[in-house]
Amino acid sequence: MKSCFGYIRVSTQKQGEGVSLDAQKTAITAFASQNDLTVIKWFEEKQTAAKGGRPIFNQMLRQLRKHAAKGVIIHKIDRAARNARDWVMFAELPDIGIDVYVATESLDFRSRGGRLTAEIQAVIAADYIRNLREETIKGLNGRLGQGLYPFRAPIGYLDNGRGNPKTPDPLKAHLIREMFDLYASGRHSLRTLQAEITRRGLRNLNGRPLTLHGVETILNNSFYTGVITIARTGASYDGVHDPIIPAKLFHRVQDIKSGRSGPKCTRHNHLFQGLFRCGLCRGPMSPELQKGRCYYRCQRRGCPTATIREDRLEDAIRFRLGQLQIKPSAAKKLETAWMSKGAETATEDMAKALRLQIADEEARLERLTDLLLDSTIDRNTYRERQRSGKLRLVELRDELEKLPNAEKIAQRRRDFLELVKTLCLLYENANLAEKREIVENAFSNRLVAGKYVDLQPYKWLVSHDSASSVLECDPERHRDTDLPGVTAGVQNLELILNLKNRAIDDDKPLCRLTSGVPA
Known part of the structure; x- marks a missing residue:
C-alpha cells in the first residue's frame, strides 16, 4: 500500500x-x-x-x-x-x-x-x-452606514445579534467611564491607570486583567462616544448605539495623552507640575527638590529665568484670586441686573448658537469630501479630519440636548456670584488635586519671568460686566481656551463649582485666608 x-x-x-x-x-x-x-x-x-x-x-x-x-x-x-x-x-x-x-x-x-x-x-x-471578500466588505460597509458595528463589541458593550446595536454592559460600562474620568484628572499615567482600573475589577473580553496596550486601546476608541472608527481604513461613521462617555471627555483624554494638557502622575506629584511656563522662552518650569523645598526652574540653557519657590507661586495665586473677587455690594447689584433679564431668552440664544455651530460643522464635513474628490487633501488627512468633525458634532448635539432651562440658568447665575465672592477661600479650602483644578480652570496663561508671576484669568472670570453672556453660553467660543463646548466659561465654572460642592459635602473646616503678595 x-x-x-x-x-x-x-x-x-x-x-x-x-x-x-x-x-x-x-x-x-x-x-x-x-x-x-x-x-x-x-x-x-x-x-x-x-x-x-x-x-x-x-x-x-x-x-x-x-x-x-x-x-x-x-x-x-x-x-x-x-x-x-x-x-x-x-x-x-x-x-x-x-x-x-x-x-x-x-x-x-x-x-x-x-x-x-x-x-x-x-x-x-x-x-x-x-x-x-468583495461581497463581505460591501455588507460590512452597509452595516456601518446604518450606524451598526458588525464586529465583536468592545469592552463595556454587549452583542445583541446581527442587525442590532451594541448596548452598554451593566457590569463594565461604569468602569469604562471611571477609567476615562481617572485619566482626564491628569493624575494618572497609563501604567498607574492600568493598576487602578484592574483593582476596581475591569477585565478584558477573555476575563483577564487589561494590559497596558489594552488600556491605551480603550482610551483611543471613539466608539464609547457614539462614533464608530475603523482602524484599518480610518473611516468614521455615526453609530446608533448609546455612548458611555461624552465627546468632550474623550477630547480631554486625547489632549492629555498627546501631552497638550498637563502632566501625568509623577513620583513626587508636585503641586504645580506642568502648569507654569517660562515667560521668556516659553519652556516648561520643571519642579525639583532642594533641602526639603520645591523649586521650579526653566530647563532651557541660557534662559535668564531663575528658580522660584513653590510657596511663592502659591502666594501669587492667592493674591490674584483675591483681586478677582468682587465685593458683596457689587455682587448684589449684578444679581439684581441679571434677574431682571429673562432666562428663557438665554436658553433660546444658546439653542440658536448651537444649531448654527452644528450646521457649520456639517457643512465643513461636506466641503471636506469635496477636497478629497478634488485631490486637494490625501485620504489619511481626510479620515483624520472626518473623525474629528464627527466627534465635534456628537459633542455639540449632546450639549443641545442638555441645555439648561430657565431655573438652571438662574441658579447658575447665583452660583457664579457666590463663586467670585469666595475664590480665595475656595482655594485655601481645597486639597492638592483640587488646587490644581482651580488653577488650571481659572487661569489661561501661567508664566514666570524672572521673579515675576503672570497669571492671566480666563474671560469667564473677569467679565463681570458681561458675565450674563458667559453664563448664558455666548454664541462665540472664547479664543483663550482649548476646552470644548459652546463657551469655555461655562465649562470652567462648572468644574470649579463642583470642587466647591465637594468641599461643602465633605464638611471641611474653613482655613484662614492668607493675604498673598505677588512673587
Missing part, C-alpha cells in the same frame, strides 16, 4: 469545532481504502487559504519534498489552496514524484488533462474567494 499524507482544513476556529473536519477525514479515509492507499500522517489546519503563509500546509510541503510520503490526499481542490502562490507550490508535487489525490474528484495529476482541470478549478476557487 502506498503511504500518503492526509490534509484537511477549515477557514476558522469556529468551523473547526463543528463536523467539517471529521467529514473531510471520513471522506479521505474511504477514498484511501478504495484505492489501496494508507494515510500515515494527518495535517489539520484551521486557517483560511485565501492568503499564503499557512504553517501546517507549508510544513507538509517541506516533508513531501523530502519524500517522507509518496503522495498526499486532499478532500477538494479548494482545501489545498485558494490563492495562486500556494497552488503553484502544491501543483509542482507531481513533478518531483509525489502523487496528488482528490477524494471527491477523479483527477489524474499525471496527465496533462487532469492537471489542466485541477488548475481551472483552482482558478475558480481563487476567484470565488475574491468575490466573497
Whole structure:
C-alpha cells in the first residue's frame, strides 16, 4: 500500500469545532481504502487559504519534498489552496514524484488533462474567494452606514445579534467611564491607570486583567462616544448605539495623552507640575527638590529665568484670586441686573448658537469630501479630519440636548456670584488635586519671568460686566481656551463649582485666608 499524507482544513476556529473536519477525514479515509492507499500522517489546519503563509500546509510541503510520503490526499481542490502562490507550490508535487489525490474528484495529476482541470478549478476557487471578500466588505460597509458595528463589541458593550446595536454592559460600562474620568484628572499615567482600573475589577473580553496596550486601546476608541472608527481604513461613521462617555471627555483624554494638557502622575506629584511656563522662552518650569523645598526652574540653557519657590507661586495665586473677587455690594447689584433679564431668552440664544455651530460643522464635513474628490487633501488627512468633525458634532448635539432651562440658568447665575465672592477661600479650602483644578480652570496663561508671576484669568472670570453672556453660553467660543463646548466659561465654572460642592459635602473646616503678595 502506498503511504500518503492526509490534509484537511477549515477557514476558522469556529468551523473547526463543528463536523467539517471529521467529514473531510471520513471522506479521505474511504477514498484511501478504495484505492489501496494508507494515510500515515494527518495535517489539520484551521486557517483560511485565501492568503499564503499557512504553517501546517507549508510544513507538509517541506516533508513531501523530502519524500517522507509518496503522495498526499486532499478532500477538494479548494482545501489545498485558494490563492495562486500556494497552488503553484502544491501543483509542482507531481513533478518531483509525489502523487496528488482528490477524494471527491477523479483527477489524474499525471496527465496533462487532469492537471489542466485541477488548475481551472483552482482558478475558480481563487476567484470565488475574491468575490466573497468583495461581497463581505460591501455588507460590512452597509452595516456601518446604518450606524451598526458588525464586529465583536468592545469592552463595556454587549452583542445583541446581527442587525442590532451594541448596548452598554451593566457590569463594565461604569468602569469604562471611571477609567476615562481617572485619566482626564491628569493624575494618572497609563501604567498607574492600568493598576487602578484592574483593582476596581475591569477585565478584558477573555476575563483577564487589561494590559497596558489594552488600556491605551480603550482610551483611543471613539466608539464609547457614539462614533464608530475603523482602524484599518480610518473611516468614521455615526453609530446608533448609546455612548458611555461624552465627546468632550474623550477630547480631554486625547489632549492629555498627546501631552497638550498637563502632566501625568509623577513620583513626587508636585503641586504645580506642568502648569507654569517660562515667560521668556516659553519652556516648561520643571519642579525639583532642594533641602526639603520645591523649586521650579526653566530647563532651557541660557534662559535668564531663575528658580522660584513653590510657596511663592502659591502666594501669587492667592493674591490674584483675591483681586478677582468682587465685593458683596457689587455682587448684589449684578444679581439684581441679571434677574431682571429673562432666562428663557438665554436658553433660546444658546439653542440658536448651537444649531448654527452644528450646521457649520456639517457643512465643513461636506466641503471636506469635496477636497478629497478634488485631490486637494490625501485620504489619511481626510479620515483624520472626518473623525474629528464627527466627534465635534456628537459633542455639540449632546450639549443641545442638555441645555439648561430657565431655573438652571438662574441658579447658575447665583452660583457664579457666590463663586467670585469666595475664590480665595475656595482655594485655601481645597486639597492638592483640587488646587490644581482651580488653577488650571481659572487661569489661561501661567508664566514666570524672572521673579515675576503672570497669571492671566480666563474671560469667564473677569467679565463681570458681561458675565450674563458667559453664563448664558455666548454664541462665540472664547479664543483663550482649548476646552470644548459652546463657551469655555461655562465649562470652567462648572468644574470649579463642583470642587466647591465637594468641599461643602465633605464638611471641611474653613482655613484662614492668607493675604498673598505677588512673587
